[in-house]
Amino acid sequence: MAVPAFSLIYREYLRWIRAPTWVISGLMSPILYLLLFGQAFDLGRLIPPGTPANVLSNALSGAPNYFSYFAVGMVAFASVTAAMFSGAGIIFDKQLGILQRILSTPISRRAVFLSELTFRGMLTLIPAFLVVGFALLLAHVPGVAGLTVSSTVSVLGAAQFLAAAIVLSVAFTALFLSFGFAVQRVESYFGVVTILQLPILLTSNAMYPVSIMPAWLQYLVGFNPISLAVNVMRMSLFGTHGYAYPAGIYLLGLLAWAGLFVTLALVLASRALRSDVSPKGSALSQAIAE
Amino acid sequence: MVYPPAKPGGKGTVAVAGVTFQVRRGEIFGFLGPNGAGKTTTISILTTLLVATSGRATIEGVDVQADPEGVRRRLGLVFQRSTADEELTGRENMLIEAGFYGLSRGEIGNHVSDLLEQMDLSSAADKFVKSYSGGMRRRLELAVGMVHRPRLVFLDEPTLGLDPQGRAGFWRYIRSLRETKGLTVFMTTHYLDEADQLCDRIAVIDHGRIVASGTPSELKDGVGGDTLVVSTAAGAGDLTPLLRSLPGVTSVASNGATYRVKCSNGESLVPKTVIAAERAGIDIVGVTVLKPTLDEVFLHLTGHAYREEGDAPSTSPSHATDPGIVSRGK
Ligand SMILES: Nc1ncnc2c1ncn2[C@@H]1O[C@H](COP(=O)(O)OP(=O)(O)OP(=O)(O)O)[C@@H](O)[C@H]1O
Ligand SMILES: [Mg+2]
Numbered sequence: 001m002a003v004p005a006f007s008l009i010y011r012e013y014l015r016w017i018r019a020p021t022w023v024i025s026g027l028m029s030p031i032l033y034l035l036l037f038g039q040a041f042d043l044g045r046l047i048p049p050g051t052p053a054n055v056l057s058n059a060l061s062g063a064p065n066y067f068s069y070f071a072v073g074m075v076a077f078a079s080v081t082a083a084m085f086s087g088a089g090i091i092f093d094k095q096l097g098i099l100q101r102i103l104s105t106p107i108s109r110r111a112v113f114l115s116e117l118t119f120r121g122m123l124t125l126i127p128a129f130l131v132v133g134f135a136l137l138l139a140h141v142p143g144v145a146g147l148t149v150s151s152t153v154s155v156l157g158a159a160q161f162l163a164a165a166i167v168l169s170v171a172f173t174a175l176f177l178s179f180g181f182a183v184q185r186v187e188s189y190f191g192v193v194t195i196l197q198l199p200i201l202l203t204s205n206a207m208y209p210v211s212i213m214p215a216w217l218q219y220l221v222g223f224n225p226i227s228l229a230v231n232v233m234r235m236s237l238f239g240t241h242g243y244a245y246p247a248g249i250y251l252l253g254l255l256a257w258a259g260l261f262v263t264l265a266l267v268l269a270s271r272a273l274r275s276d277v278s279p280k281g282s283a284l285s286q287a288i289a290e
Numbered sequence: 291m292v293y294p295p296a297k298p299g300g301k302g303t304v305a306v307a308g309v310t311f312q313v314r315r316g317e318i319f320g321f322l323g324p325n326g327a328g329k330t331t332t333i334s335i336l337t338t339l340l341v342a343t344s345g346r347a348t349i350e351g352v353d354v355q356a357d358p359e360g361v362r363r364r365l366g367l368v369f370q371r372s373t374a375d376e377e378l379t380g381r382e383n384m385l386i387e388a389g390f391y392g393l394s395r396g397e398i399g400n401h402v403s404d405l406l407e408q409m410d411l412s413s414a415a416d417k418f419v420k421s422y423s424g425g426m427r428r429r430l431e432l433a434v435g436m437v438h439r440p441r442l443v444f445l446d447e448p449t450l451g452l453d454p455q456g457r458a459g460f461w462r463y464i465r466s467l468r469e470t471k472g473l474t475v476f477m478t479t480h481y482l483d484e485a486d487q488l489c490d491r492i493a494v495i496d497h498g499r500i501v502a503s504g505t506p507s508e509l510k511d512g513v514g515g516d517t518l519v520v521s522t523a524a525g526a527g528d529l530t531p532l533l534r535s536l537p538g539v540t541s542v543a544s545n546g547a548t549y550r551v552k553c554s555n556g557e558s559l560v561p562k563t564v565i566a567a568e569r570a571g572i573d574i575v576g577v578t579v580l581k582p583t584l585d586e587v588f589l590h591l592t593g594h595a596y597r598e599e600g601d602a603p604s605t606s607p608s609h610a611t612d613p614g615i616v617s618r619g620k
Pocket of ligand 1: 329
């Protein structure tokens with residue numbers, strides 16, 4: 001017996017391994033940010049000599065330097081950027097009739113959604129971990145800033161880091177999958193993604209310390225799922241000093257976002273995959289019409 | 291089946307209304323009709339891809355709306371449009387499709403190779419589908435639709451774009467499965483000679499309604515039997531009264547020296563015509579018997595320019611005892 005969902009994942013895997021454009025599209029921005037922005041925008045240099053050392057360290061919530069602080073933000077950014085491509089494949093499958101063929105087989109609609117979420121979610125973790133490795137490597141290159149881990153990382157800390165990365169990737173993969181299920185055209189999909197990309201990133205603490213932001217922005221940033229994930233990751237690498245809540249609370253907040261996005265995606269996916277013709281027309285009936 | 295309007299406030303499209311038929315197990319059932327008649331819509335309803343706005347259909351006793359998954363497990367489907375994944379090879383497409391039915395490579399691998407061989411795709415089996423020609427894609431589509439060894443297949447214009455060898459090969463395969471495994475086939479095609487040779491029974495659909503059904507020969511008899519074309523020498527006398535008096539003749543139309551005689555049995559009328567004309571002293575230059583084709587039936591039933599007054603569409607539900615597919619549609 002073969003499990004039908006594995007067959008779907010196998011198909012996605014074969015397609016992915018043969019056209020690994022993600023290497024360029026998913027990694028390009030984070031790597032450029034690490035190599036250029038992170039090197040140039042060193043907040044530490046702006047601090048006049050003679051300032052007590054803990055001023056910077058406090059602003060960076062315990063990170064040894066700005067680059068290390070920023071690199072962790074880029075880990076989250078890399079996975080969110082990769083997730084932005086998650087929904088495009090479904091639109092092509094709809095247009096090419098492949099989804100219809102899949103739906104004429106006994107595989108359950110839920111398995112179609114879950115295998116997509118699992119596979120795409122795992123893919124978004126790859127750039128995240130490559131960014132970690134790359135940033136750590138930079139620390140050993142003379143003349144450039146790199147990621148330095150300041151506290152000893154416990155097993156629990158590593159597990160927290162991993163959990164934050166996974167939940168973040170599930171949340172954003174589900175969000176972008178739901179757009180993929182909802183829209184019929186790739187143009188509309190990337191339209192939505194482009195509109196969302198910068199607001200999601202810039203209302204987070206991925207790139208700059210919260211303490212230097214105006215109060216209204218701080219408020220927004222506090223709720224951003226990227227911030228929640230980055231808080232947990234930074235706590236596990238640089239220590240918990242200066243955070244209002246323990247890591248578990250941030251993780252719970254992140255889980256709430258993931259729950260919301262997965263629910264949204266489930267609703268939109270089951271609408272797109274059902275067979276009746278609603279007044280707006282399901283994706284399926286539109287595919288048959290083509 | 292009513293499709294919703296494209297724009298809010300617009301009118302919906304009634305695609306299929308009043309389609310009632312039964313297909314027996316082991317039967318090859320042809321579903322013919324002009325473009326836009328509702329063939330693909332009917333197949334989509336029977337294969338659970340669309341839920342009909344009203345009406346009922348069962349497949350091997352399973353209701354398509356009550357148990358769509360049960361229905362999906364039972365059937366194979368070849369879409370009118372190509373649905374293979376271009377980025378994968380032919381074999382991969384088939385193995386993945388088999389996986390959707392819970393069949394592993396170990397269980398189905400040999401069958402996949404056999405099917406590829408049957409469809410003359412062995413040498414292309416491990417090439418990417420994007421490198422296939424149109425006919426190769428179509429043959430792969432057929433192979434994918436049959437990969438899980440269904441007992442019932444829906445074929446929506448299966449041989450569209452296939453060369454004569456490809457078509458003959460596919461039908462040979464379908465026929466052998468019917469003989470050995472009792473395969474039931476529900477097919478649409480615009481190649482009417484194909485339908486004539488293959489189908490046990492045919493239903494003709496037009497504007498979403500079944501306008502005729504029966505065996506190919508029943509349908510052909512329905513258009514009034516054979517046509518005898520009689521040519522006389524120039525200046526010969528009028529044959530019309532004489533032809534009208536012959537047994538089995540239903541109508542005679544003439545255009546100068548050529549007569550078109552509708553009759554029930556063309557061959558037996560040939561000697562009678564020749565003898566009668568000889569007696570009357572009218573010189574005959576040639577006689578041809580035209581057998582009715584499904585094309586004529588089709589045009590007669592659905593070609594609106596050909597439709598005559600009083601040609602009411604008739605539906606004749608069959609009296610099957612072992613129904614494979616039953617559809618009572620609106
Ligand atoms: N998704 C849809 N939305 C609205 N109308 C549709 C849709 N799909 C089909 N139709 C309409 O329903 C009618 C029947 O279409 P269908 O595709 O069933 O025809 P068909 O008999 O398969 O034709 P062909 O021989 O061209 O394949 C047509 O009038 C078509 O325009
Ligand atoms: Mg069609």
